[in-house]
Amino acid sequence: xxxxxxxxxxxxxxxxVGTLDKNDPQVxxxxxxxxxxxxxxxxxxxxxxxxxIEDAKFKTYGCGSAIASSSLVTEWLKGKTLDQAAEIKNSAxxxxxxxxxxxxxxxxxxxxxxxxxxxxLKSKQPA
Amino acid sequence: MTVHTPIYLDYSATTPVDPRVAEKMIPxxxxxxxxxxxxxxxxxxxxxxxxEEARDEVAKLVNADPREIxxxxxxxxxxxxxxxxxxxxxxxxxxxxxxxxxxxxxxxxDAVRELERQGxxxxxxxxxxxxxxxxxKFKAAIQPDTVLASVMFVNNEIGVIQDITAIxxxxxxxxxxxxxxxxxxxxxxxxDLEKLPVDLMSFSAHKTYGPKGIGALYVxxxxxxxIEAQMHGGGHERGMRxxxxxxxxxxxxxxxxxxARLEMKAENLQVRRLRDRLLAGLEEIDEVYVNGDxxxxxxxxxxxxxxxxxxxxxxxxVKDIAVSSGSACTSASLEPSYVLRALGRSxxxxxSSIRFSIGRFTTEEDVDYTIALMxxxxxxxxxxxxxxxxxxxxxxxxxxxxxxx
Numbered sequence: 001x002x003x004x005x006x007x008x009x010x011x012x013x014x015x016x017v018g019t020l021d022k023n024d025p026q027v028x029x030x031x032x033x034x035x036x037x038x039x040x041x042x043x044x045x046x047x048x049x050x051x052x053i054e055d056a057k058f059k060t061y062g063c064g065s066a067i068a069s070s071s072l073v074t075e076w077l078k079g080k081t082l083d084q085a086a087e088i089k090n091s092a093x094x095x096x097x098x099x100x101x102x103x104x105x106x107x108x109x110x111x112x113x114x115x116x117x118x119x120x121l122k123s124k125q126p127a
Numbered sequence: 128m129t130v131h132t133p134i135y136l137d138y139s140a141t142t143p144v145d146p147r148v149a150e151k152m153i154p155x156x157x158x159x160x161x162x163x164x165x166x167x168x169x170x171x172x173x174x175x176x177x178x179e180e181a182r183d184e185v186a187k188l189v190n191a192d193p194r195e196i197x198x199x200x201x202x203x204x205x206x207x208x209x210x211x212x213x214x215x216x217x218x219x220x221x222x223x224x225x226x227x228x229x230x231x232x233x234x235x236x237d238a239v240r241e242l243e244r245q246g247x248x249x250x251x252x253x254x255x256x257x258x259x260x261x262x263x264k265f266k267a268a269i270q271p272d273t274v275l276a277s278v279m280f281v282n283n284e285i286g287v288i289q290d291i292t293a294i295x296x297x298x299x300x301x302x303x304x305x306x307x308x309x310x311x312x313x314x315x316x317x318x319d320l321e322k323l324p325v326d327l328m329s330f331s332a333h334k335t336y337g338p339k340g341i342g343a344l345y346v347x348x349x350x351x352x353x354i355e356a357q358m359h360g361g362g363h364e365r366g367m368r369x370x371x372x373x374x375x376x377x378x379x380x381x382x383x384x385x386x387a388r389l390e391m392k393a394e395n396l397q398v399r400r401l402r403d404r405l406l407a408g409l410e411e412i413d414e415v416y417v418n419g420d421x422x423x424x425x426x427x428x429x430x431x432x433x434x435x436x437x438x439x440x441x442x443x444x445v446k447d448i449a450v451s452s453g454s455a456c457t458s459a460s461l462e463p464s465y466v467l468r469a470l471g472r473s474x475x476x477x478x479s480s481i482r483f484s485i486g487r488f489t490t491e492e493d494v495d496y497t498i499a500l501m502x503x504x505x506x507x508x509x510x511x512x513x514x515x516x517x518x519x520x521x522x523x524x525x526x527x528x529x530x531x532x
Contacts, residue, residue: 011440017510017511031513032530033529035474035514036474036475038438039437040514040529041513059511059512059513059516060511061435061437061515062437063439063440064440064443066440
């Protein structure tokens with residue numbers, strides 16, 4: 001399997017690895033995938049008072065493309081509003097990382113992780 | 128001594144040709160190029176003599192009569208010739224049922240599947256979780272029409288050694304032809320075909336420091352075992368396998384097996400010492416699981432699963448060492464090793480397994496480098512792994528409801 005330079009870079013030097021306090025009302029957590037399928041992504045975002053994502057962290061069990069997809073989106077998420085975050089499409093992730101067709105599902109998983117984290121955060125905030 | 132990467136730790140996939148073997152082969156490519164079947168001139172006589180000397184050497188390693196050795200292109204051909212050849216020859220008198228094991232090499236499994244398509248029936252025995260066959264289950268699989276059983280000596284993935292004597296005795300009692308794939312066994316375990324109750328045995332040169340493209344099939348003479356040829360032509364190898372003999376390849380196999388006979392005792396001690404050093408180093412990592420029985424096992428093999436680390440990222444991480452993975456992530460569908468699955472390993476553990484196979488040219492420095500590399504890379508991947516984090520938090524992953532995709 002030949003990986004693109006960008007995938008290799010994120011794999012070798014993953015950005016924003018870590019964990020935020022999932023009980024913090026300003027933090028949204030998305031966990032998607034399953035071990036039996038070969039990938040599990042945990043993505044967390046933290047918003048400030050003005051609703052801007054100021055921090056994003058991930059942990060991923062999966063192949064190099066899955067690790068790279070989640071690492072990349074933590075970079076993209078910072079500075080975005082929740083609505084802007086929810087607009088990130090898997091096709092943009094796949095294009096940026098030059099994912100081959102068999103690895104497109106990794107970008108789909110990353111998009112799902114964002115949606116799950118945003119939904120979790122919204123559910124915590126007063127209506 | 129400096130370590131040159133990538134370090135080769137895949138001796139069960141293939142071995143380098145020993146330089147002494149290569150040296151012996153070369154004249155038979157250039158000057159002694161004759162066809163061993165040419166009876167009318169010295170070119171042929173020289174080649175024939177070399178072929179027969181090599182046949183003696185192969186026979187000596189396994190304590191057989193040289194007339195019981197048939198040259199083939201490798202263990203895959205030997206397995207096909209033995210299984211299809213014996214099943215077809217004896218099916219009329221004995222029956223059409225075959226017993227084999229789920230963890231056999233594909234060359235055995237697929238040969239038996241082909242016979243099933245031709246009207247045979249087959250039992251694929253499940254091994255015990257340690258990879259070994261339960262003899263009672265083997266006995267229970269025998270039917271009145273069982274004609275052939277095929278069980279490998281040493282498993283290629285997990286290195287476990289089956290009790291060939293016991294299985295062979297059961298076959299003898301039940302008048303079943305017994306074939307053994309010994310591709311991974313030569314030079315690693317003692318093989319004495321005068322004592323072993325085995326009728327047919329497959330060998331390969333390139334797993335024992337010989338060249339690729341050459342192998343042999345042992346066909347017992349007393350009592351005589353008959354097989355139907357699968358390759359027809361000039362009637363070479365007493366009609367069992369036609370085709371011009373590849374003199375240089377045969378010379379290489381003979382020399383490789385001669386060296387194995389003389390050096391295997393000392394070599395296995397050294398290899399075992401290195402393997403045990405590797406195991407001790409890797410067992411310092413948390414949550415590692417050895418696959419296959421450690422007592423009934425060749426000294427060269429270590430197959431180990433690293434829990435909470437995904438297989439493909441693991442292979443990416445350890446590119447400085449040449450090893451085999453239990454995970455075949457070549458396509459979109461993840462397919463864990465069928466051997467590890469047959470042992471009852473979970474998909475996750477099967478995916479995160481690595482087979483280290485050590486050999487003649489492995490050094491202590493290679494092993495120490497590998498231990499340090501694995502410790503650092505497994506640590507890094509677990510830092511990244513949400514499953515490892517959950518495990519440390521005391522969460523039982525088998526009880527989590529995953530959002531499957």
